[in-house]
Amino acid sequence: MGMVLTAVAVLLLLALVFGALLGYAAVRFRVEGDPIVDQINALLPQTQCGQCGFPGCKPYAEAIANGEAINKCPPGGETTIQALADLLDVEALPLDGEHGEEKPPMVAYIREAECIGCTKCIQACPVDAILGAAKQMHTVIVDECTGCDLCVEPCPVDCIDMVPLPVTTRNWRWDMPPAPPLAAAERGAA
Amino acid sequence: MTAQIRIHDIPGGIHPPENKAQSTTRGVEQPPLPARLILPLLQHIGVPAEPVVKVGDHVLKGQLLATAQGRFSCALHAPTSGTIAEIGPAPYPHVSGLHEPAIVLDSDGEDRWVELEPIADYRALDHVTLVEKLAAAGISGMGGAGFPTATKLLSRPDHRIETLIINGAECEPYITADDMTMRHYPAQVVTGIEILMHVLTPEQVLIGIEDNKPEAIAAMREAAQHNPTIRVVPIPTKYPSGGEKQLIQILTGREVPSGGLPADIGVLCQNTGTALAVHDAVMLGRPLISRVVTLTGGALERPTNVQALIGTPISELLAFAGLQRERLHRLVLGGPMMGFTVDPQAPIIKTSNCLLAATEQELPTPPPALPCIRCGLCAEACPAQLLPQQLHWFALGKDYPQLQRYNLFDCIECGACAYVCPSSIPLVQYFRAGKGEIRAIEQQHTKAEQSRVRYEQRLERLQREAEQRERDRQARAEKAARAKAAREAREAQEQQTGAATEPDLARVKARIPTLSPEQKQLKIAAATARMALQKAQKQLNANPDNSDLQAQVVQLEQAHAEAQQAFEQATSQEDT
Amino acid sequence: MAMAPISPPHAMGSNRTRTIMLQVLGATLPGVALLTWFFGWGTLINILLASCFALVIEALILHLRKRPVMFFLNDGSALVTAWLLALALPPYSPWWLVLVATGFAMVFGKHLYGGLGQNPFNPAMLGYAVVLVSFPVEMTSWPVWRGIEELQPALTPTLGLLEGLQRVFIPGSLPADGWATATALDVVRNNSALTMAELRATEPALGGMAGRAWEWVSLAWLAGGLFLLYKRIYSWHAPVGMLGALALMSLLFWNGDGSASNGSPLFHLLGGATMLGAFFIVTDPVSSATSPRGRLVFGAGVGVLVYVIRVWGNYPDAVAFAVLLMNLCAPTIDYYTAPRTYGHARATRGMGKGQSERH
Incomplete structure (x- = not known):
């Protein structure tokens, strides 16, 4: 009987000690981070294009936090999906083709001779990257344009083109070297 | 002479065949005046210059063609007299083969100078005026990267420069431009150094020269004899001892902090060619319009060094050195370790030190890469003490956080790792691609952040506008309600007084004339x-x-x- | 220009994987020659068998994995694996033993992980460990060596080629007694009664330092290793780490020359597969740590483990197990031994994906 009591006492003591230790650790090493929605939002490309089916990046970030799939953002592409997968510790899925394909970075270009100055594109632009006033020709601030496509649809005279960002010697980049023969053969076999 | 300068060893390094002798036998030659010069607006690190001439203008040799745009930019001058033929995209010495905006100048064959303003006694000038003079002469570093010299001299005004290092190491095989500059213009180089000393007032000046250039060492020693502050220091021949960070380590034993500038440790490095350009700018009043270029390689009949005008098309220089087209396998601008392949239509620019027209034997096509066996020879050769085999692994897996953790951005891309790799892995390309990718991702993040802020500001603005409209509407509604109430009250009063409404209406009608x-x-x-x-x-x-x-x-x-x-x-x- | 640009450096050193592999093979020749002198044709038959098996298996798997066969066969890595495995196996090992060992080495040690450069374990040692665990009898009896008959007339070394072939291909067709014996390491391990001097007197196999024949073969491996060091095929770190740690351990736990002796440092350095391991096995770059400092730690780990297993473990020799155990630790060693990069105050060490400071 004494033995049993001792054992119970010891176990109790151990439980108390470890409990206290865990409790202390939880307080001491608490990770102070952004709320998860902000962290997700920070990884999204902020084009506000709505291709994911949500009215902007923040809403999609909220949806992801509530369990929405992470592969619905074509402008972010593979990089964003990978980053989201790393953040949320889930599997990186291939981009959902239903929402569009990954494209090189684009900017809107207004054919200024054809612009009638209707301001419809200005109202559509989510980042205020189009300058102009009623009956005045409009123009795109290239550095601010996210290439979201949202201004193309409202234009009554179809004078907005989406063009890829021009490559110059300053933004030209080296590609990774061609795949070594083992990978090449693998691809050929696949 | 005071105490001997202690030479420090650098980790790693390689000893590729030097191949320097073939281009040093003919001195510095003068190639014929080219009929057409291509002068890119961007010949330096930073912002392109802005043209101040128009197509059709006639310009004189040394006349300003384009001005610097801010501090990280560099002025551009006419290398000869002639007419501006074009301003627009033109061939550019870049590995991508892309064109860049340039001023194209048709020479009139007279080579007539603009009036020059040499400075009789630079010692009488303060350093700000001298630096302005250098900026006006369009001098940018002539060793490799092309950092605008005036900006470099002012880079860290809060740091005292204790040691001025003149880089005459020229460690890369084949290149002899600095060697020939020192051999043939030693007095001018030393004067240039003294001008830099007047600007920076350093405690010591060290000219680092690899010991495979005894003639240059002797010439510089002789020319610098009168000035005890300037010391010529022969250093052991080992690639890449001429890298700025490596040379600083060899001569001072100190390391430039990662991501910092040499000025952070009180050191400033200038190339010998830059010192010569400084001399020309101050003592002769000449802007930077020409430079010494090595023409070498097995595909040239007479490898040599030339004093070439900036903007001379590469093909003309090659023709001058007797290019045998059928032997040419690869045309490299720069040396075999860090140079890049170019289009012969492109011109030479202020940073071009060597043209290497190599045969198949000299620079053979590399065999296909084998898998990495982690032999570690690359890590042994790396002067920055990186682990290229690990970086390669992470680059293959596109693991960008690990690439940064393993200090990818401290890689100086010297190519020693790829040189020694038994599996012929193009390591430098992996690292460049990795760096490019990481920079692009960082840029994307910055842009995304900027877009997010703009988007949120827009939402706020729309919200504000909506609220304002709502307030206005409410205000109007209230006003209307008040007016109605007042009218009703008046009507009630009028009814009480028994006045008829009919004539009232008629009066109102009459007041608004209907036409x-x-x-x-x-x-x-x-x-x-x-x-x-x-x-x-x-x-x-x-x-x-x-x-x-x-x-x-x-x-x-x-x-x-x-x-x-x-x-x-x-x-x-x-x-x- | 439509062509992809060629990345610098344009100049290339003359060093090639194939050359390295061939030089490693060349460096084993003095040892092979001495082994052949002492034990007859057994070693050469081992090498020949293992090489053929390895090349055939490699070619087959490359074909199955749809890789260019000749391109990879040419690199010589399969040959090196087979060759080192053959040197580790007792001479005159039955052909099926060699086949099993080589098969495991090539299939499980190398190709299942993705082929050359991808294997976490030393393939030769993996193959060796598998047969050592599975066929202890065959693996622990070494043939007696030339000259033993003068000391112990009961024993006769197998020296003729025909006899050797018979032992390899028709095992059991010749008398089992009198041609094989325990190694010196075994003798010392199992001894608990005699002092070292007494042991030396009763067991002529013990020789001067670490067993006759063994000492000479070990010195031959050492010579080959020094040649490879001179040729800068590998750095000194891993061999010095292993030999240093083993010497230190055997010095600390020597126990003198009494009956409780664990053998002198020289006995351990020159006995068993120590030298072969130090200069040809722990120097395998693929499965060891990657930085020079890491290799020193890796080698030292192998040295300590070899001693621990030899003296307190169940196996007479331990290089294979020690190497395999340290292979497991190599990635961790890598994390903690990264060199300090130029311009950094200290090295980024430890696990984790945290970013290095960048300005």
Whole structure:
């Protein structure tokens, strides 16, 4: 009987000690981070294009936090999906083709001779990257344009083109070297 | 001479065949004047220069063609006299083969100088004026990266420069441009160094020269004899001892902090060619319009060094050195370790130190890469003490956080790792691609952040506008309600006083004149006539002597009076 | 220009994987020659068998994995694996033993992980460990060596080629007694009664330092290793780490020359597969740590483990197990031994994906 009591006492003591230790650790090493929605939002490309089916990046970030799939953002592409997968510790899925394909970075270009100055594109632009006033020709601030496509649809005279960002010697980049023969053969076999 | 300078060893490094002898036998030659020069607006690190000439302008040799745009930019001058043929995209010495904006100058063959303003005694000038003079001469570093020299001299005004290092190491195989500069213009180089000393007031000046250039060492020692502050330090021949960070380590034993500048540890490094350009700018008043370029490689009949005008097309220099087209396998601008393949249509620019027309034997096509066996020879060769085998692994897996953790951005891309790799893995390309990718991702993040802020600001603005509209609407509604209440109160009062509403309505109607279409037309006619009259009167006021106008005004006055009368008649008829 | 640009450096050193592999093979020749002198044709038959098996298996798997066969066969890595495995196996190992060992080495040691450069374990040692665990009898009896008959007339070394072939291909067709014996390491391990001097007197196999024949073969491996060091095929770190740690351990736990002796440092350095391991096995770059400092730690780990297993473990020799155990630790060693990069105050060490400071 004494033995049993001792054992119970010891176990109790151990439980108390470890409990206290865990409790202390939880307080001491608490990770102070952004709320998860902000962290997700920070990884999204902020084009506000709505291709994911949500009215902007923040809403999609909220949806992801509530369990929405992470592969619905074509402008972010593979990089964003990978980053989201790393953040949320889930599997990186291939981009959902239903929402569009990954494209090189684009900017809107207004054919200024054809612009009638209707301001419809200005109202559509989510980042205020189009300058102009009623009956005045409009123009795109290239550095601010996210290439979201949202201004193309409202234009009554179809004078907005989406063009890829021009490559110059300053933004030209080296590609990774061609795949070594083992990978090449693998691809050929696949 | 004071105590011997201690030479420090650098980790890693390699000893590739030097191949320097073949281009040093003919001195520094003068190639023929090219008929057309291509002068890219971007020949340095930073912002392109802005042209100040137009197509068709005639310019003199040394005349300013484009001005610097801010501090990280560099002016551009005409290397010879002639006419501006074009301003626009032109071939550019870049590995991508892309074109860049340039000023194209057709030479008139006279090579006539603009009036130069040499400085008789630079010691009398303060350092700000001297630096401005260097900036105006368009000097940027001539060793490799092309950092604008004036900016470099002012890079860390809060740090004292204790040691000025003149880089004459020239560790890369084949290149002899600095060697020949030191051999043939030692006095000028030393004067250039002394001008830099006047600007920076360093405690010591060390000229680091690899010990495989005994002639250059002797010439520089002789020229610098009179100045005890300047010391020529022969260093062991080992690639890449001429890298800025490596040379600083060899001569001072100190390391430039990662991501920092040499000025952070009180050191400034300048290339010998830059020192020569400084001399020319100050003592002769000449802007930087030419430089020493090594022409070498097995595909050239007579490898040599030339004093070439900036903007000379590469093909013309190669022709001067006797290019044997059938032997040419790879054309490299720069050396075999860090140079890049170029289009022969492109011109040489301020940073171009060597043209290597190599045969198949000299620079053979690399065999296909084998898998990495982690032999570690690359880590042994790395002067920055990186682990290229690990970086390669992470680059293959696109693991960008790990690449940064393993200090990818401290890689100086010297190529020693790829040189020793037994599996022929193009390591430098992996690292460059990795760096490019990481920079692009960082840029994307910055842009995304910027977009997010703009988007949120827009939402706020829209919200504000909506709220404002809502407030306005409410205010209007309240006003309307008040007016209604007041009217109702008045009506109630009037009802009480027994006044009829009928005549009231008639009065209101009478106050707003309703016009028939005919009357409207008359009113418009009258208004048009009034406008025309006013306009004419204004013109008349401006030119009181114009008799035509005077007559016109009289006519218009009459017309206006008639129209007005017709309208008034019509309305009064209606009223009666 | 539509062509992809060629990345610098344009100049290339003359060093090639194939050359390295061939030089490693060349460096084993003195040892092979001495082994052949002492034990007859057994070693050469081992090498020949293992090489053929390895090349055939490699070619087969490359074909199955749809890789260019000749391109990879040419690199010589399969040959090196087979060759080192053959040197580790007792001479005159039955052909099926060699086949099993080589098969495991090539299939499980190398190709299942993705082929050359991808294997976490030393393939030769993996193959060796598998047969050592599975066929202890065959693996622990070494043939007696030339000259033993003068000391112990009961024993006769197998020296003729025909006899050797018979032992390899028709095992059991010749008398099992009198041609094989325990190694010196075994003798010392199992001894608990005699002092070292007494042991030396009763067991002529013990020789001067670490067993006759063994000492000479070990010195031959050492010579080959020094040649490879001179040729800068590998750095000194891993061999010095292993030999240093083993010497230190055997010095600390020597226990003198009494009956409780664990053998002198020289006995351990020159006995068993120590030298072969130090200069040809722990120097395998693929499965060891990657930085020079890491290799020193890796080698030292192998040295300590070899001693621990030899003296307190169940196996007479331990290089294979020690190497395999340290292979497991190599990635961790890598994390903690990264060199300090130029311009950094200290090295980024430890696990984790945290970013290095960048300005």
